[in-house]
Amino acid sequence: MDIGGADLIRAASFIGAGLAMGLGAIGPGIGEGFVGGKACEAIGRNPDEAGLLTRTMLVAQAVSESTGIYALVVALLLIFVV
Amino acid sequence: MDVIFTVKTGQLLGAGLAMGLGAIGAALGEGMTGGYANVSISRRTEMSSPFTRNMLVAQAVAETSAIFALMVAVLLLFSDMSGRGVCAGAAAIGAGIAMGLGAFGSGIGAGYSGGEAILGVSRQPESASQMTTTMLVGQAVCQTPAIFSLVIAFMLMFKDYSGVNAWPYSGCLIGAGIAMGFGAIGSGWGGGQAGGSACRGYARQPKLRGPIVTLMLVGQAVSQTPAIFALLVSIMLMTIGPTEGNLLVTMAFLGAGCSIGLGAVGSGMGNGVTAEAACDALSKESSLSKSIMTFMLVGQAIGQTPVIFAMVVSLLLMFGNYDQAANLPYAMALVSAGLCIGLGAIGSGYGNGITSAEACDALAVRPEKSPAVMTFMLVGQAVGQTPVIFALMVSFMLMLGNYDQAATLPAAMAILAAGIAMGFGAIGPGIGNGITAGGACTAFAMHPEHSSLYMRTMLIAQAVAQSTAIYALVIAFVLMFVV
Numbered sequence: 001m002d003i004g005g006a007d008l009i010r011a012a013s014f015i016g017a018g019l020a021m022g023l024g025a026i027g028p029g030i031g032e033g034f035v036g037g038k039a040c041e042a043i044g045r046n047p048d049e050a051g052l053l054t055r056t057m058l059v060a061q062a063v064s065e066s067t068g069i070y071a072l073v074v075a076l077l078l079i080f081v082v
Numbered sequence: 083m084d085v086i087f088t089v090k091t092g093q094l095l096g097a098g099l100a101m102g103l104g105a106i107g108a109a110l111g112e113g114m115t116g117g118y119a120n121v122s123i124s125r126r127t128e129m130s131s132p133f134t135r136n137m138l139v140a141q142a143v144a145e146t147s148a149i150f151a152l153m154v155a156v157l158l159l160f161s162d163m164s165g166r167g168v169c170a171g172a173a174a175i176g177a178g179i180a181m182g183l184g185a186f187g188s189g190i191g192a193g194y195s196g197g198e199a200i201l202g203v204s205r206q207p208e209s210a211s212q213m214t215t216t217m218l219v220g221q222a223v224c225q226t227p228a229i230f231s232l233v234i235a236f237m238l239m240f241k242d243y244s245g246v247n248a249w250p251y252s253g254c255l256i257g258a259g260i261a262m263g264f265g266a267i268g269s270g271w272g273g274g275q276a277g278g279s280a281c282r283g284y285a286r287q288p289k290l291r292g293p294i295v296t297l298m299l300v301g302q303a304v305s306q307t308p309a310i311f312a313l314l315v316s317i318m319l320m321t322i323g324p325t326e327g328n329l330l331v332t333m334a335f336l337g338a339g340c341s342i343g344l345g346a347v348g349s350g351m352g353n354g355v356t357a358e359a360a361c362d363a364l365s366k367e368s369s370l371s372k373s374i375m376t377f378m379l380v381g382q383a384i385g386q387t388p389v390i391f392a393m394v395v396s397l398l399l400m401f402g403n404y405d406q407a408a409n410l411p412y413a414m415a416l417v418s419a420g421l422c423i424g425l426g427a428i429g430s431g432y433g434n435g436i437t438s439a440e441a442c443d444a445l446a447v448r449p450e451k452s453p454a455v456m457t458f459m460l461v462g463q464a465v466g467q468t469p470v471i472f473a474l475m476v477s478f479m480l481m482l483g484n485y486d487q488a489a490t491l492p493a494a495m496a497i498l499a500a501g502i503a504m505g506f507g508a509i510g511p512g513i514g515n516g517i518t519a520g521g522a523c524t525a526f527a528m529h530p531e532h533s534s535l536y537m538r539t540m541l542i543a544q545a546v547a548q549s550t551a552i553y554a555l556v557i558a559f560v561l562m563f564v565v
Contacts, residue, residue: 007490010495011491015499017499017503018499018502021553022504022505022506024507025553025554026510030513030514031514032511032547033510033511033515033543033544036540037522040540043535044525044528045529050532054542068549068550079561
């Protein structure tokens with residue numbers, strides 16, 4: 001197998017993409033789950049405000065999702081652009 | 083390279099790994115014991131000397147796993163293994179990984195149990211001698227994974243490999259070390275959580291010592307299962323590992339070790355937190371011993387699913403047919419399949435454990451609603467299983483793919499990266515889903531009349547947390563099928 005410089009760059013960008021998406025998904029996954037758990041508990045304490053609490057939960061999860069989306073974008077860039 | 087140099091290099095690397103990694107867990111655990119001892123002394127200054135004595139006993143037990151690691155490191159440093167064939171180098175690295183990582187969980191677990199025991203005596207000074215016994219029983223069980231690791235390390239170090247080619251058997255030996263080393267972490271840590279809460283529970287309800295210790299031992303025994311799977315695979319890798327074969331065989335057996343080793347971490351930890359919550363629940367509501375035991379066992383059984391997936395992939399990798407000519411993409415796919423399910427099982431295994439722990443708490447608050455609590459637990463755990471199922475799917479696709487295309491380095495690395503992306507990507511959503519379902523159980527215990535509201539919120543939150551696992555799945559598919 002001939003390995004040129006271009007092959008090494010391609011190979012490194014794929015590994016980078018895998019690491020970016022894989023590691024990048026850990027934080028948002030745990031963080032969003034934590035928000036969801038606390039939202040359930042909060043609704044348990046104050047069921048009348050369920051609408052408000054669900055909205056707050058979704059906003060917080062959307063913010064926490066952003067880092068996962070950064071990871072996705074960087075992974076796609078590494079695969080298709082670099 | 084000269085055989086002597088290869089083997090000596092392996093021995094030195096192995097010694098470093100054994101002692102470096104092996105020092106972490108015991109030190110952390112002893113720190114916890116010491117911390118709780120100080121809290122206890124500040125509560126009851128007059129008992130400072132018995133607390134100090136208890137602390138030293140507990141720390142001595144937690145130290146055991148680090149002493150095992152020291153023993154293996156010294157043996158690797160000063161014994162001459164070069165007469166045992168070229169594979170002895172890989173065996174030495176495997177022994178170092180097995181003992182170094184294997185000491186981690188047991189050290190932390192034993193230290194945590196010890197700390198809780200001292201804190202317990204500060205609440206119930208008259209229970210001191212029985213508390214020490216309870217603590218030692220709990221600590222002894224959570225030492226088991228470290229002892230498994232020591233056995234594997236000795237088997238690797240003292241076997242004679244003369245006449246065996248370096249590859250693929252070296253891959254089997256390093257795989258055996260990875261399997262046992264990682265495989266011991268979760269069970270050791272989890273056993274300690276159960277041991278600690280048994281001491282806490284005994285301090286709360288001294289009359290219930292018998293039932294609490296029984297529940298602890300059952301919980302710890304189930305938490306040991308992942309380490310036992312890892313031990314089995316580790317021994318299989320050493321005994322049935324082939325001495326002839328190409329790169330495919332090497333990578334398949336290495337992948338089998340990674341799969342069960344990493345896959346055992348989450349389930350072992352998850353089972354431990356479930357047993358911990360069950361012991362706490364029993365000390366709050368002693369009349370519920372039967373239903374608490376049922377909840378704990380059901381929760382632990384479901385929390386075992388991810389490690390069983392990993393075990394299945396390990397077995398498939400070991401018993402696959404690798405007669406064809408080696409090509410790099412297929413070799414990478416085999417190790418990638420192992421990494422994918424191994425890493426992917428961590429999150430769901432631990433997350434499922436958190437859910438069943440909160441369900442045990444909820445049961446103690448609302449015993450009359452136990453079927454509804456069980457429903458929340460099971461629905462939450464089923465959704466929490468999604469990330470590991472994604473990982474299992476990708477693992478199977480990697481193993482069964484068709485790789486006879488012209489081997490190029492980028493193609494091979496894309497295949498490896500697919501497994502890494504999906505494996506790591508499943509960790510966070512798995513844990514997050516577990517925390518959300520746990521929160522729903524807690525909410526139900528507070529106000530059971532709004533159960534449909536909690537169910538809805540739980541499912542929405544879990545769906546959102548699932549999205550990152552789906553991104554990882556998409557990236558894995560792109561890496562496997564598009565590039």
